[in-house]
Amino acid sequence: xxxxxxxxxxxxxxxxxxxxxxxxxxxxxxxxxxxxxxxxxxxxxxxxxxxxxxxxxxxxxxxxxxxxxxxxxxxxxxxxxxxxxxxxxxxxxxxxxxxxxxxxxxxxxxxxxxxxxxxxxxxxxxxxxxxxxxxxxxxxxxxxxxxxxxxxxxxxxxxxxxxxxxxxxxxxxxxxxxxxxxxxxxxxxxxxxxxxxxxxxxxxxxxxxxxxxxxxxxxxxxxxxxxxxxxxxxxxxxxxxxxxxxxxxxxxxxxxxxxxxxxxxxxxxxxxxxxxxxxxxxxxxxxxxxxxxxxxxxxxxxxxxxxxx
Amino acid sequence: xxxxxxxxxxxxxxxxxxxxxxxxxxxxxxxxxxxxxxxxxxxxxxxxxxxxxxxxxxxxxxxxxxxxxxxxxxxxxxxxxxxxxxxxxxxxxxxxxxxxxxxxxxxxxxxxxxxxxxxxxxxxxxxxxxxxxxxxxxxxxxxxxxxxxxxxxxxxxxxxxxxxxxxxxxxxxxxxxxxxxxxxxxxxxxxxxxxxxxxxxxxxxxxxxxxxxxxxxxxxxxxxxxxxxxxxxxxxxxxxxxxxxxxxxxxxxxxxxxxxxxxxxxxxxxxxxxxxxxxxxxxxxxxxxxxxxxxxxxxxxxxxxxxxxxxxxxxxxxxxxxx
Amino acid sequence: xxxxxxxxxxxxxxxxxxxxxxxxxxxxxxxxxxxxxxxxxxxxxxxxxxxxxxxxxxxxxxxxxxxxxxxxxxxxxxxxxxxxxxxxxxxxxxxxxxxxxxxxxxxxxxxxxxxxxxxxxxxxxxxxxxxxxxxxxxxxxxxxxxxxxxxxxxxxxxxxxxxxxxxxxxxxxxxxxxxxxxxxxxxxxxxxxxxxxxxxxxxxxxxxxxxxxxxxxxxxxxxxxxxxxxxxxxxxxxxxxxxxxxxxxxxxxxxxxxxxxxxxxxxxxxxxxxxxxxxxxxxxxxxxxxxxxxxxxxxxxxxxxxxxxxxxxxxxxxxxxxxxxxxxxxxxxxxxxxxxxxxxxxxxxxx
Numbered sequence: 001x002x003x004x005x006x007x008x009x010x011x012x013x014x015x016x017x018x019x020x021x022x023x024x025x026x027x028x029x030x031x032x033x034x035x036x037x038x039x040x041x042x043x044x045x046x047x048x049x050x051x052x053x054x055x056x057x058x059x060x061x062x063x064x065x066x067x068x069x070x071x072x073x074x075x076x077x078x079x080x081x082x083x084x085x086x087x088x089x090x091x092x093x094x095x096x097x098x099x100x101x102x103x104x105x106x107x108x109x110x111x112x113x114x115x116x117x118x119x120x121x122x123x124x125x126x127x128x129x130x131x132x133x134x135x136x137x138x139x140x141x142x143x144x145x146x147x148x149x150x151x152x153x154x155x156x157x158x159x160x161x162x163x164x165x166x167x168x169x170x171x172x173x174x175x176x177x178x179x180x181x182x183x184x185x186x187x188x189x190x191x192x193x194x195x196x197x198x199x200x201x202x203x204x205x206x207x208x209x210x211x212x213x214x215x216x217x218x219x220x221x222x223x224x225x226x227x228x229x230x231x232x233x234x235x236x237x238x239x240x241x242x243x244x245x246x247x248x249x250x251x252x253x254x255x256x257x258x259x260x261x262x263x264x265x266x267x268x269x270x271x272x273x274x275x276x277x278x279x280x281x282x283x284x285x286x287x288x289x290x291x292x293x294x295x296x297x298x299x300x301x302x303x304x305x306x307x308x309x
Numbered sequence: 310x311x312x313x314x315x316x317x318x319x320x321x322x323x324x325x326x327x328x329x330x331x332x333x334x335x336x337x338x339x340x341x342x343x344x345x346x347x348x349x350x351x352x353x354x355x356x357x358x359x360x361x362x363x364x365x366x367x368x369x370x371x372x373x374x375x376x377x378x379x380x381x382x383x384x385x386x387x388x389x390x391x392x393x394x395x396x397x398x399x400x401x402x403x404x405x406x407x408x409x410x411x412x413x414x415x416x417x418x419x420x421x422x423x424x425x426x427x428x429x430x431x432x433x434x435x436x437x438x439x440x441x442x443x444x445x446x447x448x449x450x451x452x453x454x455x456x457x458x459x460x461x462x463x464x465x466x467x468x469x470x471x472x473x474x475x476x477x478x479x480x481x482x483x484x485x486x487x488x489x490x491x492x493x494x495x496x497x498x499x500x501x502x503x504x505x506x507x508x509x510x511x512x513x514x515x516x517x518x519x520x521x522x523x524x525x526x527x528x529x530x531x532x533x534x535x536x537x538x539x540x541x542x543x544x545x546x547x548x549x550x551x552x553x554x555x556x557x558x559x560x561x562x563x564x565x566x567x568x569x570x571x572x573x574x575x576x577x578x579x580x581x582x583x584x585x586x587x588x589x590x591x592x593x594x595x596x597x598x599x600x601x602x603x604x605x606x607x608x609x610x611x612x613x614x615x616x617x618x619x620x621x622x623x624x625x626x627x628x629x630x631x632x
Numbered sequence: 633x634x635x636x637x638x639x640x641x642x643x644x645x646x647x648x649x650x651x652x653x654x655x656x657x658x659x660x661x662x663x664x665x666x667x668x669x670x671x672x673x674x675x676x677x678x679x680x681x682x683x684x685x686x687x688x689x690x691x692x693x694x695x696x697x698x699x700x701x702x703x704x705x706x707x708x709x710x711x712x713x714x715x716x717x718x719x720x721x722x723x724x725x726x727x728x729x730x731x732x733x734x735x736x737x738x739x740x741x742x743x744x745x746x747x748x749x750x751x752x753x754x755x756x757x758x759x760x761x762x763x764x765x766x767x768x769x770x771x772x773x774x775x776x777x778x779x780x781x782x783x784x785x786x787x788x789x790x791x792x793x794x795x796x797x798x799x800x801x802x803x804x805x806x807x808x809x810x811x812x813x814x815x816x817x818x819x820x821x822x823x824x825x826x827x828x829x830x831x832x833x834x835x836x837x838x839x840x841x842x843x844x845x846x847x848x849x850x851x852x853x854x855x856x857x858x859x860x861x862x863x864x865x866x867x868x869x870x871x872x873x874x875x876x877x878x879x880x881x882x883x884x885x886x887x888x889x890x891x892x893x894x895x896x897x898x899x900x901x902x903x904x905x906x907x908x909x910x911x912x913x914x915x916x917x918x919x920x921x922x923x924x925x926x927x928x929x930x931x932x933x934x935x936x937x938x939x940x941x942x943x944x945x946x947x948x949x950x951x952x953x954x955x956x957x958x959x960x961x962x963x964x965x966x967x968x969x970x971x972x973x974x975x976x977x978x979x980x981x982x983x
Contacts, residue, residue, distance in 0.1 A: 199416035203479070206374045207430035208403025221420030361835035468924055498689040499862055503906035503920035510917075525836060528910040532918065555910065569840035571865025573907050575888045583844060584837045586791075587805050 034297045037290040045287050048103035049110040056100040057086070060257045064095035069273050090275040092265060098279050101257035105280065108258045109287070112169070113238040116176035117231050123177070124184025125227060129215050131185060132192025142185065149182040155244065162250035172251045176241055180234065187230055191223045225302035233295035236288035243284050259284050315486055315519050316350040316373065320382035323368050327592060338592045342368040344543040345382065350487065353513065355520040357534035357551075359527060359566070363588055365543040366523045370489045373521060374408050386487070400434040404483030411492035413472035417464040417479075423450075424460040427479045434483065449478040452515070453508060470501035477505075477512065487519045494529060506532060527570045531555055536624075539563045542591055542599040549625035559627045562600045598630065606631060644851060647872065648680030651823050651856050652701075652740075657715030659693075659700045662708075666929040670696040672880035674715070678824060681850065683857040685871035685888075687864065687903075689925060693880040694860045698826045701858070702742055703732050720823055738768055741822035745829040747809035751801040757812050758797030761785070761819065768820040780819075787852070788815040789845050807838035811845070818849060828860045843870055864907050868892060876900045879925055879936035886962030896964040896975075899937045935967070943968055955979045 015021070048055070072090040073083040083090065089098040131142040158175045165171045195201065196219070204214045239259075245251030246260025254261055259280040266277025324339040343365040350356045358366040371377045373384055375391065384391040386402065394402050407430065410416040417426055427449060428442040437445075447457040453474040464472060473493065480488045493509065494502040506529060513520060524530050530537060531551060538548040539560065547560040558564045565582045584603045589595055595602050601611035608630060616628045654676050661668040670693045678684045686694045699705045700712060703724065716723050724735050744750050752760055761781035762774065769777060778797070785793035788811045801809055810830060817825060827846070831839040843866070850857055859870050867874055867888070874891050876884045876899065884897040895901045905919035923940040926932060932939070934949040941948065947967050956969040957978040969975040 199410040199412055200418040202374075202376055203408060203410065203416055203476075204418070204429065205376060206403070206406070206408045207479075208400060208434050209429065210433075213433065217421065218418045221418075224420075361837060470924075499864070499903060500689060500906055500921040503908075503918045504922070506908065507918050507920055528908040531910045532908040565837055567910075569836040570910060571863070571869050572909060572911060573864035573868050573892065573904060574911075575868040575892050577868070581840075583840050587807055587838065588835075 034294055037293045037297070040286050040290040041294070044283055044290075045106050045110055049107040052100075052103040052107055056097075056103045057088075058097035058100040060096060060101040060104040061255055062096065064091070066095065067091050068093055068095040069269070070095075071273070072275050072279075075275075089279045090273070092262075092276045093269060093273070096257075098262070098275065101262060102259070102280055102283050105257040105259045105262060106283070106287075108169075108252055108256060109239050109242060112172055112176065112242045112252075113235050115173045116180060116238050116242075117234060119173065119177035120180030121184055121227065121231055121234075124181035125188050125223070127181070128185040128188025129192055129219060129223070132189035133196060133211070133215055133219060139189070143189070146182040146185050149179075150186075154179050154241070155248070158241075158245055159248065159250050162245070167250055167253045169252060169256075172242060172245060175245065175250075176238055179241070180238065183234070184227075184230060187226060188223050191226050192219055195219050195222050229295055229299040229302060232291060232298050236291040236295070239284060239288055239291070313351045314349045315352045316384065316386050316521075318346060318348050318369075318373075318382070318384045321346050321369070321372060321379055321384060322381045323365075323372055323377060324380045340591050341543045341594055342591060343372065343379075346538075346540075346543075346545045348538055348545065348548065350519050350521060351535075352486070353517045353519055354535040355513070355522055355533055357522040357524060357530040357537045358540055359524060359530055359537060360540035361525065361566075361588060363542075363591060364540040365591075366540050367491060369540075370408070370491050370521060370523050373487075374406065374489055375402075404430055404434045405486045406489070407480035407483070407485045407487070408489045408491065409473070409476045409480050409493050412496050413469050413476060414496075416476055417472055419464055421463070422460070423462050423464065423467075423475060426464070427460075427475065427482055429479070429482075431482050445482060446478070449481055452481070452512070453478045454504075468501075469497050470504055473497060473501075473505050474508065477508065481512065481516060481518070484516065485518055487521065489521045489523070491523045492525070493522075495524070495526060502529070509533060527555075527567060528572075539566065542588065542594050544599060544628065545626075546600065546629070547625075547627045549622070553622060553625050557622070557625070559621055559625070559632060560600075560629050561604045561606050561631070565605075598628070645681060645872070646851075646854065647682045648854070650677045651680050651720060652678040652858075653716075653718040654701070655716040655718070657697075657700060657717065658713045659696055659705050659710055660713050661696075661706075661710050663929065668929040669880045669931060670710070670928060671700055674882060676875055676882065676885065678856045678858060680823070680856055681854045682873065683850065683859055683871045685867040685874040686858060686860045686877060687862060687867055687874060688877035689862060691925065691928065692877045693928070694877050695828055697877075698742060698828050698858070698860055701824075701826060702736055702740060703729075704736075733767070737764070737817075737820035737822065739822055740824045740826065741817040741820060742826040742828065743810070743814055743817045743830045745832050747806055747813050747833065748801075750813045751809060753801050756798055756800055757785075757804070761797070761812070761816055764816050765819050781815075784815045784819050785812065787849065788812070788818070789841070790815070807834055807842065810834060810842060814842075814846070814849075818853065818855065821853065822855060824856045824858060826858045826860065829862070831866065832861075832863075839866075846870070864904065876903070879931065880928055881936065881965070883937065883966070884962075884964040886964075887960060890960060890962050894962075896962070896969060897937075897966045898941045898943050898968070900964075902940075935965075 067087065068091060070081055070087050070091045071078065071083045073085055073088050075083045087097050087099070089102070091097055127142050131139045158179065161175050162171055201214060201218055204218050242251055242258070243260030243263065246258040247264040249264070251260055252258035262280035263277045266273070270277055321343055322345050323343040324341055326336045327338040327340060328334040329337045346369065348356060358369060360366050368377065372379050373391070378392055386405065389398065391402065424443055424446045427446045431437050431442050431445065443460070446460050450457050450460060455471065455474055464475065467475060490509070494505050497505060509520070510533065512518065520533070522530065522534055534551050536549070537551050537554050538545045539562065540546070541562050547554070547563045558567050565584045568582045582605065586603055589602060595612070597612045597614055598616050601607045604611065610630050614630070616630045618626050618628050619632055620626055621632055654674055657671055657674040659671040661670050674697060676684065686697060688694045696705060701717060705712065712725060715725065717725050719735070719739055727735060751757070758778060758781055761784070762777045765777045765780055769780070781797055782793045785796060790796050790808065790811050804812070831842050834842060846857065849855065861867060871888050873887055874885060875882045876897065878899050884891065884895065884900045891900070892904070895904055902919065902921045906921060908918055921940050926936055926939065934951055935941070935953050938944045938948040945967065953965045953967045955963050955965050955978045956975040957963040958974050963978065
């Protein structure tokens with residue numbers, strides 16, 4: 001490192017190719033404005049979820065046994081079944097188009113994750129607010145329940161619940177919500193505990209506000225940031241959970257094109273027809289990765305405690 | 310004289326239990342935060358509580374604000390017991406007694422607009438329309454030296470001194486009779502402190518509000534208070550009209566406290582008393598006079614008997630065996 | 633322990649040669665709002681055994697000055713863009729970064745405001761002191777270091793230091809912790825000790841104890857103290873000379889008595905007038921400076937106090953004032969002093 005000399009004059013602007021500016025450019029694209037992650041999310045998740053009915057090249061449920069196990073378009077290795085532009089990402093063993101199935105699957109992923117987040121988040125946040133604000137035995141009671149839930153083996157629990165209620169779209173949402181709420185409760189409660197100690201809450205009590213008013217008007221608005229960050233980070237987890245459940249046959253029932261179901265279907269053919277499992281797997285990976293990156297970015301933006309100079 | 314009394318604290322005591330064990334929560338001791346204190350605040354005047362951290366001055370303010378319940382003793386506002394109030398009477402109390410806290414950065418709800426923060430006590434306790442409430446906000450903003458256009462901003466858009474002005478405006482919204490000021494200027498810069506001190510004084514004159522001033526800066530106290538009570542380990546050890554107390558300190562602790570306060574005068578020839586040791590734990594305070602372990606004039610009797618309150622001059626009370 | 637306060641005598645002051653000489657020091661922070669000129673052209677000297685006060689409001693650059701003197705200004709945002717810091721005949725800005733640890737602690741050392749954050753909560757006080765001392769006395773054994781630690785704690789007025797070294801920080805009161813922090817700061821026998829608001833977190837009676845202690849330590853060791861504070865009372869009590877900082881620059885400096893008796897910069901005057909006195913009955917209205925200090929990343933061209941100054945002239949708005957000095961080393965940057973007989977210009981403003 002150079003010493004800080006007595007007359008060190010700094011240029012006003014560094015040239016564009018300097019490592020600092022290149023690094024800043026990287027920071028700008030990935031961190032300051034997460035263009036890349038947003039693009040991936042839009043292309044893989046949001047756009048297909050909204051428009052799959054018009055834009056998907058094929059019906060996701062239509063079977064064409066003559067076309068079964070067509071590889072993706074760039075795979076021309078097998079002279080009997082070369083990849084074709086009709087089925088860009090190939091077909092599965094019933095001859096259904098994988099691209100179309102992934103596009104329709106994104107809708108299921110999005111709906112399951114959003115509904116589960118909404119339900120689990122609402123329950124979890126409410127309990128967290130109550131637990132943190134009132135303290136004492138209310139807090140003890142709620143937190144012990146939370147601890148119990150966090151100690152349960154998630155997947156096994158889900159399998160049991162599904163075994164009782166039978167697999168369906170709504171069961172999947174229900175199961176995931178039940179598994180999610182405890183995390184919100186924990187995080188929100190911790191936040192509330194520190195907010196509760198601040199003077200503005202004391203001031204509200206002096207002004208004669210009811211507990212409900214204090215929670216709704218003074219405490220809740222201050223945990224919204226945490227909530228947004230938490231929810232974004234959880235979308236990835238939820239999609240993974242939904243995929244896992246579907247993979248195990250406890251999630252979305254066949255023949256719906258859920259990503260997890262698709263991976264499960266491809267399992268038997270992984271040696272001969274790798275694309276059946278890998279393509280939906282990549283979709284899951286991209287979405288979860290982007291969501292987590294978005295979550296990190298949001299946390300940096302919204303959480304003043306982590307904000308840098 | 311008697312009808313001038315706004316608030317009276319009688320035998321006010323607050324002990325906090327110290328517990329041990331997770332399940333049984335056995336009480337192993339009591340923090341004697343406030344111990345049998347008596348004082349009155351007169352209408353439109355200022356009583357200051359001074360003392361070091363842990364002496365119970367903030368707990369006293371919290372008892373008045375109903376943020377804590379007293380263990381024994383009572384506080385009465387205009388002859389009705391504060392901690393027995395219910396319904397309409399309580400709503401009236403919540404507009405009559407307000408607070409301004411030390412830290413202007415944490416005392417304003419960060420996600421509310423200024424006008425909603427200021428009008429809150431009014432909206433919650435009285436039937437007012439939004440228009441009436443916001444009119445009142447505009448009036449108060451001009452009174453505390455801010456502009457009415459600022460009423461739709463959020464607190465983070467203000468500086469520390471301005472935030473303390475907002476806190477004052479919020480406290481004044483329901484034409485209160487008493488405002489508890491908990492170290493209202495000590496978190497501010499020196500040049501801003503003077504602005505707020507002047508403002509406090511002006512507002513007291515124009516609104517006729519009484520102050521309970523909790524502070525450790527004796528110069529600020531002298532400037533603002535009509536009467537001063539010195540607290541040590543939960544007890545009031547000396548109490549007098551401000552100028553009387555500053556000219557004639559009697560209790561050894563008061564003397565030490567006043568001598569430790571520094572003045573902006575390098576040639577100050579004041580006698581310097583430096584106490585030994587630190588404030589003992591309020592869990593097991595010393596027997597007799599609580600100050601005797603640090604007192605330079607301690608006698609045998611001091612460790613055995615609790616000194617009684619004596620009136621040395623009109624209105625000048627002291628709890629000490631020396632007198 | 634006796635309960636009587638002993639008769640106290642102010643220790644003798646022996647002020648020697650210049651130990652620390654700071655020339656045109658500038659530390660800028662490169663933030664997203666622009667360049668924040670936290671320290672903008674600082675010149676001062678500290679003599680051996682002397683206490684120099686730096687007073688100013690929050691954000692005037694006094695704490696950044698302290699960090700710069702130790703070369704601890706937060707990187708990469710902060711850069712020392714110019715200046716020299718001559719400590720004991722050596723410009724420490726020319727030292728490579730990895731050798732700074734021989735300077736910190738042994739030549740220049742610091743006590744911070746908050747004793748809670750200066751000590752590591754998971755180690756005993758003794759272990760932390762032994763680790764610090766190990767830096768300075770590398771040949772010495774663990775046992776010898778522990779004895780030294782006890783010795784230094786005793787010098788900092790810690791009662792029963794043999795037992796206290798086994799305590800964890802949370803077992804101590806704030807005043808006691810600040811004594812331990814002080815002990816660690818003087819352990820390397822530094823030439824200069826920077827105290828950044830060391831008593832703001834303490835109660836007044838504990839503050840009085842601590843200030844007396846610092847004076848005693850100074851009398852024994854001849855260490856020079858740079859005392860950073862916003863409290864005029866502490867300055868009056870502790871310092872021999874004072875710098876008054878405003879918006880990154882020193883606006884006035886001088887010997888303590890002249891400065892308090894005859895403040896010459898309008899900011900200093902206003903600052904002194906706005907502190908209420910506890911020795912007088914209250915006056916009608918306190919003098920108060922209206923407005924706010926300027927933002928350090930958006931400074932005016934002229935005098936930085938101009939927007940709050942009641943004597944402001946056109947010249948003040950156009951150019952930063954030159955430094956004027958009288959014969960006793962009392963210096964102030966203000967155009968009002970231009971042309972007055974006892975004041976002569978010593979330097980053009982270099983902004």
